[in-house]
Amino acid sequence: MSTTELPPGANLAALRKAHGLSQAQLARKASVSLSLLSKIEVGDRALTPAVASALGKPMGLSMAEVLGRTTVARGGKRPLAELRAALRDYDLPQPQTASGQKLKTTLATASRHRKHVEVDKLLKLLPALLRDATTEAHTENTPEGWMLLADVYSHVYWLAARHRWMDMAELAVARQRWAVEQRPNPLGRAVAARDRAGTYLNFGDIERGLNIVDRAISDAERELSGTDRDIAVCILNLRGMTLAGRLGDKGEAKKEAARHIRSALAASVGVGKDRDVHGLTVGPQNAFAHQLATYVDLGRPRDALALTDDLTAALAGLPPTRTAPTYINAARAQLDIGDRDGALENLSRAWGVAPQMARIHPMGREVFRVVSSLHRRSNSEILKLSKLSGIAL
Numbered sequence: 001m002s003t004t005e006l007p008p009g010a011n012l013a014a015l016r017k018a019h020g021l022s023q024a025q026l027a028r029k030a031s032v033s034l035s036l037l038s039k040i041e042v043g044d045r046a047l048t049p050a051v052a053s054a055l056g057k058p059m060g061l062s063m064a065e066v067l068g069r070t071t072v073a074r075g076g077k078r079p080l081a082e083l084r085a086a087l088r089d090y091d092l093p094q095p096q097t098a099s100g101q102k103l104k105t106t107l108a109t110a111s112r113h114r115k116h117v118e119v120d121k122l123l124k125l126l127p128a129l130l131r132d133a134t135t136e137a138h139t140e141n142t143p144e145g146w147m148l149l150a151d152v153y154s155h156v157y158w159l160a161a162r163h164r165w166m167d168m169a170e171l172a173v174a175r176q177r178w179a180v181e182q183r184p185n186p187l188g189r190a191v192a193a194r195d196r197a198g199t200y201l202n203f204g205d206i207e208r209g210l211n212i213v214d215r216a217i218s219d220a221e222r223e224l225s226g227t228d229r230d231i232a233v234c235i236l237n238l239r240g241m242t243l244a245g246r247l248g249d250k251g252e253a254k255k256e257a258a259r260h261i262r263s264a265l266a267a268s269v270g271v272g273k274d275r276d277v278h279g280l281t282v283g284p285q286n287a288f289a290h291q292l293a294t295y296v297d298l299g300r301p302r303d304a305l306a307l308t309d310d311l312t313a314a315l316a317g318l319p320p321t322r323t324a325p326t327y328i329n330a331a332r333a334q335l336d337i338g339d340r341d342g343a344l345e346n347l348s349r350a351w352g353v354a355p356q357m358a359r360i361h362p363m364g365r366e367v368f369r370v371v372s373s374l375h376r377r378s379n380s381e382i383l384k385l386s387k388l389s390g391i392a393l
Contacts, residue, residue: 007365007391011068012055013041019059029058043373046335046366050246050297053204063204064164067362072163073120082127083156084168090134090175097135103148106132110155111279115319117354122159130156143183150179150188151278157195158279161202162360169199186223190216190232191278194239206243210256213240217263230270231282237264238290245297257294264290274318285318289326292333301333311346324354328364335367340374343367348381351388358389365389 006014016026023041027034032054039045047055053063072080098106106129113122130152137149153176160168173196180188193216200209213236220232237260244256264287274283288307295304308314311330315323327350334343347367351358358364368389372382378393386393 005071005390006068007369008052008067008362009040009043009045009047009366009369012047012052012066015059015061015066016041016055021059026055026058030055043369046332046363046370048297048332049204049363050248053206053246054248056204062166062202064166064202067164069164069166070162070360072123073356073359076120076123079123079127083123083130086127086130086134087156087168087171087175089131090178091138093135093138094131097139098132100136100140100145103129103132103136107148107151107155110152111276114155114158114279115281115321117162117320117324117357119159119162119356119360122155126152126156126159137179137182141182143185146179146182147185147188147278150176150185150192153179154191154195154279157198161198164202164362166199166202169202173199186220187228187232188278190220190224190236191280193219194235194280197236197239197243201239201243201246204246206247209243210240213237213243213260227270230267231277234264234267234271234282234287235277235280237261237267238287240264241290241294242297245294250299253298257298261291261294281319281322285315286322288314289318289322292326293329296329296333296336299336301336304333305330305337312349320354320357324350324357324364325361327353328361328367331367331371332363335370335374340371344371344375344381344385347371348385351385355388358385365391 016023023037024034027037032051036045040047049063049067052066056063056066106125110122110125110129113125133149133152137145153172157169157172157176160172173192176195177192180192193212197209197212200206200212217233217236220229220236224232240260241257241264244253244260247253247256268284268287271283274281274285292304292307315326327346331343331346331350334346347364350364368385368391372378372386372393375382382393
């Protein structure tokens with residue numbers, strides 16, 4: 001599995017040269033302007049997910065590959081190998097297992113690591129947790145046991161998707177769906193469909209991802225009621241708006257994004273205050289964070305920034321796994337309107353609340369590359385973020 005420490009725009013340049021393409025050739029094949037491609041490669045413009053998807057197709061590469069798979073942190077190679085082995089052994093329970101209560105406690109710890117983007121701690125915890133949850137599910141054969149196992153697979157998916165280890169991400173969501181199918185669990189199926197659509201998002205296969213979301217929404221509306229229905233519809237529409245914002249046809253993107261935004265906001269009212277559901281944050285604040293990100297993807301930076309005049313207050317109470325990406329998206333919007341100082345400030349906030357995100361978040365790394373390029377001369381904040389992210393100036 002090829003990995004890179006290059007930020008996305010620099011990785012794109014390396015991939016283009018490796019495929020023997022000139023900038024003009026790649027731009028023509030991808031229907032992207034040569035000027036934009038040139039600015040991306042030199043660091044004057046950020047490589048967005050949608051453009052990464054378009055530029056990857058002529059080279060036979062997914063969006064995730066263009067953005068760049070992230071290397072495992074120091075000391076993580078052995079836990080990663082153990083996690084892959086545990087994924088293979090999905091139907092091979094162990095002779096002994098941890099008690100049900102201990103499993104719940106360990107899963108809660110894993111969820112805490114995920115929320116705080118403590119990826120090194122999460123990776124070390126997951127192999128044994130996955131094996132214990134597998135044994136518990138097979139031994140007890142209860143809806144609760146199978147859902148706990150599905151939640152562990154969801155954590156594996158999240159970890160793999162954040163690093164763009166898409167082979168592992170795909171396997172994890174397949175196992176997740178298999179686990180929730182062992183006992184009737186409509187809400188569990190909605191969570192699994194949300195994660196599966198995420199793999200299509202990372203591959204840049206937007207239309208099929210939207211099909212999965214819409215089908216899952218129909219199932220949830222038919223099979224669930226009350227708060228569970230609102231939760232399922234909300235999380236699925238949040239995924240739907242993210243996918244829609246990256247459609248190639250901008251007119252269609254705007255229309256589809258608006259549809260999912262309306263549905264997500266309406267469902268979030270039924271959910272009430274933001275809550276944790278199977279490792280996911282669901283509610284009005286998270287819907288706001290997704291709406292801001294979608295406006296940025298749609299090329300509407302001023303609309304994104306106009307959603308609030310106090311971003312920190314709007315995000316208060318959300319976990320770092322949600323606040324840090326939102327600060328990064330605000331920084332993207334500020335770059336788009338020429339506010340490089342504001343972009344640097346929000347990028348610093350993102351990496352302040354979730355330091356490990358500096359190494360793995362593709363848009364955080366890309367925004368920093370462009371901000372540092374535009375500032376021309378390094379200042380103390382840029383030097384600090386360079387050290388934190390591992391991106392040389």
